[in-house]
Amino acid sequence: MLPAFAKWAGPSWPGVSAFCSERAGGVSQAPYAGMNLGIHVGDDPSAVAENRARLRTQLPADPCWLDQVHGTEVFDADASSEAQQSTLVNDSVSVWHPPRADAAITQTPGRVLAILTADCLPVVIVDEAATIIGAAHAGWRGLVGGVLESTLTRMAQATGASSSWKAWIGPAIGPQAFEVGADVRDAFLADDAGNDACFVPRLDVPGKWWADLPELAARRLRRAGVAQVELSGRCTVSEPSRYFSYRRDGTTGRIATLAWLNA
Template identity: 60%
Template structure:
């Protein structure tokens, strides 16, 4: 669903007790093409002053400074509550049990995924491109959350805007990465007509499959495609040089 947070157009999913989360769009910022307008990525080739202003605007919509990550398309998870964290941990997911601790994930076709328990006791956010997804980033995030809150139950997840199943052309390596883990995932790949050795992959469907297999009972998919919805979302696959949106998530302050 679409909302406005501190003047920024954002999208979000189902309401969860004790949890707030949203994903920014490309609207509401100060950037110029090809980063127009709300680019939040420091390494996307944009003017650093524009990125700083855009991050300032996002900061006004959340209760504390976000934990920005240096995402590496892997599957490691950082503990956002650990003291002495570097400014940008080189991980692709983070977890927290601290109210008001803001997690952040940047995307521009990869999936932003937020996970929480039914009582809002623990929270996780993950960057799920095909490498991280096949490498277990969602399962690792859930495992880290279970370790922080052993009493937590009734897991739920929201999968935000990402590259859609009609746009994500992949090769044999991507198909093999998933089917080697579980042959049942082959159903999320459709041969590309007229192009041997190429498939169209349903990245959100793969995330849904792996989340449910890991024990997440409720999974909501945004159904929003970053490639086709040009006015709303940055897309690396579509544009090459472009900006980054961000998923922001936090537990309600006590």
């Protein structure tokens, strides 16, 4: 039995399992110290492989990892026969290219969706009957670009029927830590003037605002027809013992949000 690792429980929804990993319990060394699950950040590949092996013990299947690029592409995990797990061969990670997308959906029970983050939003979406689930990676660019709406559209197309949706927004950079300039604020206000409520001006730094990224996502989800939106309330920047944070540390690891439908 591999050692346990720390994790934060996701939403308590019937028919759904979800959790977010934390940085305690892994073998990576500084600056990735702990349970780094990102293979692309410069960490020792063998350490990441060990961390992912520990993660796998808590899952019903290998995760569907994505090559996240801050875009809006949605991967249908049920429509591909590609292997979704990298393997360790001769002390180096085998050549494997995960699908390039920032969201994934599935209707298959036990198929695990995975989103890697270190300040960006991990968002889990499911229908009320728990027949389809989606997971999305949303930084501010992906959010403005419509990654959440794209995910919902693909889920609705897959089910072929109108559904009542609910969403959970996991640990991410909080409203007291996400400083942005006028370009980011203007991008959100161009989409919805009401988003101004999510920006607090920095009186000590002209031209800068504190932005509430989770609430900006929640507003978009509600506007897109999601009836129930739950927020974790956890800030990755302010909890260095729990979470990796790119904004705080620069070179750092990645936590993962895992979600799947139960059988």
